[in-house]
Amino acid sequence: MKTQDAISLTNERLLAIDAIVNDDSAIDVSGPLYLGVDLGTADIQTLVLDQSGAPVAAFLDWADVVRDGVVVDYVGACRIVREQLAKAEARLGQLPTHAVTSYPPGTDPQISINVVESAGIEVSKVIDEPSSVAMLLKMEHGAVVDVGGGTTGTAIIEAGKVIRSLDEPSGGRHVSLTIAGGLGIEVAEAELKKRQGDDPMIAPLAKPVLEKMADIVAEHIQGHQPKALYLTGGGTLVAGFTQVFRKQFPELEVVAFSKALYLTPLAIASYGLQQPGDL
Incomplete structure (x- = not known):
């Protein structure tokens, strides 16, 4: 896929996220699901994609729990992630056992990993935010x-x-x-x-x-x-x-x-679909 095609598809998926964000009504899904968690300075977002990469669940909470890549309210961050994962599971009837998360370049990725894994989800991949995009x-x-x-x-x-x-x-x-x-x-x-x-x-x-x-x-x-x-x-x-x-x-x-607010979370979750050798 060329960059211009990827941009067009990404814009479609950003609109799809905007249409379902914080919607916890139940839907039917089948096949593998891919989970991404983005711990941002102003917000925390959880996104689930289906096997085609289309968004099926998206949750966002504005939160002041991370500053400059450092979690300053660990308990608050863990609570929000747990709540978002619970909403995603209620919507989908299931939840992946593994997730992808991210970190700002130059910071310790273990911080994000610890928050996500506190909710009982294993982090299988981690990537810095701009690289994921x-x-x-x-x-x-x-x-x-x-x-x-x-x-x-x-x-x-x-x-x-x-x-x-x-x-x-x-x-x-x-x-x-x-x-x-x-x-x-x-x-x-x-x-x-x-x-x-x-x-x-x-x-x-x-x-x-x-x-x-x-x-x-x-x-x-x-x-x-x-x-x-x-x-x-x-x-x-x-x-x-x-x-x-x-x-x-x-x-x-x-x-x-x-809809750039959702772009990094989309990139993080999509990283779970990447195969070795993909950019």
């Missing part, structure tokens, strides 16, 4: 930019191989703090305004933080020549994000996804 999109050349709640990660792909994966502490939470300061409101309210994106003040307030993220990515790709940047993570949905990156990188194609 690169594999999902079948990339030959380019860079994945993964902006979560606390970090900006970049995976550089050359000749179908992930050759570099880096992460820096600047993400959606930093945008929320800037909005809160600029509008004189609480951070929780700023977070809601950021997600809604309909306040015309959000883009100008967020712009300096987004420009800093672009600078981070510019440092990450220095010395390499990616043909395109692929944006993932809820942080990339902040008003003005894509425009800032297209201005910073006029020589590159900047590929955005409308």
Whole structure:
């Protein structure tokens, strides 16, 4: 499958996730199921795919239990994962015994593994977040930019191989703090305004933080020549994000996804379907 075909299929599946997220009504499924758990800075997501890679269950909880790749509320993270897995099992009537999880580049993957396995699920595979997206999109050349709640990660792909994966502490939470300061409101309210994106003040307030993220990515790709940047993570949905990156990188194609909040969880779960030798 070529990258453009993979992008089209991915967009279809992102829309499918959006249609079923947090729906615990029972459905009939058959065949093998593939489970992915994404412990993000702003949210925790559990996604189950069928054997074709189509989403059949998806659950998301906004949570402040992870910061910069470190679980700061271990008990809370474990509780949310257990609850999401229980909802997935109720919806599907079954649950895989193994899961895939992920971690920000440069952090300890064992942290995510411990949280998932606390729920009685064995972690069979673990992968850093931007690399999982690169594999999902079948990339030959380019860079994945993964902006979560606390970090900006970049995976550089050359000749179908992930050759570099880096992460820096600047993400959606930093945008929320800037909005809160600029509008004189609480951070929780700023977070809601950021997600809604309909306040015309959000883009100008967020712009300096987004420009800093672009600078981070510019440092990450220095010395390499990616043909395109692929944006993932809820942080990339902040008003003005894509425009800032297209201005910073006029020589590159900047590929955005409308439901990018679900892209990394989809990539993580899809990694369970990968065969040896696949990108």
